[in-house]
Amino acid sequence: MKDNMLEYQPSLVGKIARVIIPFLQKSLPTKVYKIIYDTLYNSYKNMLRVGYFLKYYFYSIFGNKEQKLKVKLVWRLLKYTMGGRKALENAFDVVKSIESRNIEGALVECGVAEGGTAAMLALSSSILGEHKRIKWFFDSYEGLPEPTMEDYVGGKVGDFIRPLPKGSCLGTIEQVSELMFDVLNMSKSEVNLVKGWFQDTVPVEKNKIGKIAVLRLDGDWYESTKIPLDNFYSQISPGGIVIIDDYGTCFGSKRAVDEFIFENKILTTIYSDGRGGVWFQKP
């Protein structure tokens, strides 16, 4: 079963960016375009962060402890994620749900980039949870691979603000190590950063992971969604949650999820995160 909000609903800023960014990319030299893109993107993120900073003070007076914690973590982690504020908020809500129901297992993300949503999973669990959970963060740490033919619909791979060539969405393992261990002071015994293509790493590491409480899929493409689903789903505890960040924006990711749910006759409801990402609970 699916709720009826699963299609990607870009915000007003997203709609404007979809017109302006491709125009700038076509008309400007690459270096100039990159400087302008980075400046616009960083200003947008800083603006959002100011909003969360103000919300934090609002919730300090009028909100409850969890609302305050959530906006504080979003404010702190926004600069490390490509997923944006709703992806972070959704990661927080999902962790809150598995912690409140005591669902057993590790936290796994496939598609980490600079580590923002992975850090949200880890931090919110260590603050809200009673027991420590082991975290597994898989990425090439070299950016995206090429899409395959299963990703294409009508000559396009998805609905993006800008094209995603091989190597894009790059976060290096050094950046993520710095974030996890130096900035956030997480314990090295609890966080595993696994470098390499999912095709090679996921089947090899899966037996070390054991039960999984949250599986967050953010690899954009068909293969990058299908491989972790095929390998990890049986390890997810009943009541555990699968998040698919790219369901509404990447055609191949949606296809991999729909095929998996259909072929495995999984009776569940897919919920929207409000911007194109979705999540469902394992029955």
Ligand SMILES: C[S@@+](CC[C@H](N)C(=O)[O-])C[C@H]1O[C@@H](n2cnc3c(N)ncnc32)[C@H](O)[C@@H]1O
């Ligand atoms: C959109 S980014 C992830 C964003 C991230 N979750 C965040 O919070 O910003 C997609 C990531 O998936 C990784 N990726 C995609 N397919 C992969 C594959 N087959 N093997 C390894 N990494 C892959 C890319 O390297 C990239 O870092």
